[in-house]
Amino acid sequence: MRLALRTTRRNPSSRRTGTASRRAGAASLVLALAAVTGCSGDGGSGDGTLKVGLLVALSGTYKSVGTDMRDGFELYLDTHDGELGGQKVDLVVADEGDGPPTALPAATKMIEKDGVDVLTGVVGGGSVNAVLPLVERKKIPFIGSNARPGIKNLDRVWHTSFLSDEPGAAIAGYIADEVDGPVYAIGPDYQGGHDELRGFTEAYADAGGELANPDGETTWTPFPKTTNFMPYFADIAQSDAEAVYCFYAGKAAVDFVKQYAQSDIADLPLYAAGFLTEGSTLPAEGDAAEGIHSVLNYAADLDNEANRTFVADWMAEHDAAPTTYAMASYDAASVLDKAITQLTKDGGEVTPESINKAIGDLGQIESPRGTWQFGEKTHAPVQTWYLRQVRKDGDQLANVVVQDLATLGS
Incomplete structure (x- = not known):
């Protein structure tokens, strides 16, 4: 319940x-x-x-x-x-x-x-x-x-x-099962981004998944100065990606989501560490965030x-x-x-x-x-990770729990 x-x-x-x-x-x-x-x-x-x-x-x-x-x-x-x-x-x-x-x-x-x-x-x-x-x-x-x-x-x-690599590790197997084709991985070029994306890419490879990025390596965006993601979305459009996985938070998350919805890859499923749509970022993103799947150790419902x-x-x-x-x-x-x-x-x-x-x-x-x-x-916590999706809850958008994904920690 x-x-x-x-x-x-x-x-x-x-x-x-x-x-x-x-x-x-x-x-x-x-x-x-x-x-x-x-x-x-x-x-x-x-x-x-x-x-x-x-x-x-x-x-x-x-x-x-x-x-x-x-x-x-x-x-x-x-x-x-x-x-x-x-x-x-x-x-x-x-x-x-x-x-x-x-x-x-x-x-x-x-x-x-x-x-x-x-x-x-x-x-x-x-x-x-x-x-x-x-x-x-x-x-x-x-x-x-x-x-x-x-x-x-x-x-x-x-x-x-949580440990920084756990969100991506928790959702990687689910994405490998759900997406029929390679996934494009993208995130900010600093320690937190490296840890977050490493967790996903390593677990995704273990699950048999392939990256759509050039040379099979995560694409990094300069932090904190990147505010225009459109050139990166153009690169993704030229790849054979069937979905995108990312880690962004705060203002960068708002910029990423709003521009994603206006880009040529808006129809590609977007998966993310839950920070992409967490807290004040979600109302700032508005309808552009609807449908995004994310992974996190908590949801308010x-x-x-x-x-x-x-x-x-x-x-x-x-x-x-x-x-x-x-x-x-x-x-x-x-x-x-x-x-x-x-x-x-x-x-x-x-x-x-x-x-x-x-x-x-x-x-x-x-x-x-x-x-x-x-x-x-x-x-660090031994805890359950949840798959969430941004859906309408009355007149507002909310991160709604879809299912349990994994229990991680040691």
């Missing part, structure tokens, strides 16, 4: 009033505690206040992604009295921007100067690699909540989202108790359904909440080191996406 979103909306005015009151109360208490005792990330604050650093893109190409991640984490706090595991939270938010040149100084300030006990968020894989040396040096846990590149040292690294609560709380404050970005960040807060609750229940002291160990001891986690748990090898 899938969740009918129209039946879950609560009274926005009462929800906002309650949220504002809780946020103001929590903020006042945190400020008062900070004024009296101060906070330090070295070994924990020691005063019942947890300082959390949230690094997300609040400007640039992925602003919409980062905004949802911020709002998802804050929603969890708002609905849990501003606490995680009984600890009042001092949330420090910083702008990741478009990658390492802006992410690193922002993270440096939060970790070195602000002294956060935990770091979470981070949109881009390049940004993750840039800030990890800081995490290791200060010995604090990092709970990433968006795409993650390959990482060798996972001692203090956890992710509530999943019918489970945790998702019903999450969607209702989210839509009481927002005019659109929640996204995987908001969900993963919400789950990052949930992971901290559960880990610290268990830690204090067992009589342990709340420090960055003890929090990190407690996260590793968590078992199954009830989530809006469905039940998942951290993989022992990857410290």
Whole structure:
């Protein structure tokens, strides 16, 4: 069964009033505690206040992604009295921007100067690699909540989202079965794009599929400056492609989808990692997005108790359904909440080191996406991936779950 979103909306005015009151109360208490005792990330604050650093893109190409991640984490706090595991939270938010040149100084300030006990968020894989040396040096846990590149040292690294190659790997077999002929693969030329498309092309080849690209290699578009995709679509039209698979997100996704619908290849089936039509990109794309198939670890119409609560709380404050970005960040807060609750229940002291160990001891986690748990090898979710299609839901377009695709993670 899938969740009918129209039946879950609560009274926005009462929800906002309650949220504002809780946020103001929590903020006042945190400020008062900070004024009296101060906070330090070295070994924990020691005063019942947890300082959390949230690094997300609040400007640039992925602003919409980062905004949802911020709002998802804050929603969890708002609905849990501003606490995680009984600890009042001092949330420090910083702008990741478009990658390492802006992410690193922002993270440096939060970790070195602000002294956060935990770091979470981070949109881009390049940004993750840039800030990890800081995490290791200060010995604090990092709970990433968006795409993650390959990482060798996972001692203090956890992710509530996915590995960057998993979306493409999850849908590759389905596309190989559905498309009678070669598929054209295209994506942005940066680390995240390489990881995303590698997951698809390797799994697609294993399933017996062939690429329609020249020399059988993915076509890369310069990032973030590519806004005109028409020349690339002209190349696809000259190939023998029977379908297209892509990875784009944020503003680039809107440009890609709208131009695709106006191009000579508009009749070719378009498959994508779900970020192509996720969140604010979908209404911006409009009818051009209808019919697109995508793969993702979440859809707002999943019918489970945790998702019903999450969607209702989210839509009481927002005019659109929640996204995987908001969900993963919400789950990052949930992971901290559960880990610290268990830690204090067992009589342990709340420090960055003890929090990190407690996260590793968590078992199954009830989530809006469905039940998942951290993989022992990857410290990323073992979770179900879903095939979605953009369809009309009343007067609006929505990403509707079509079927389960695969469970990935280890």
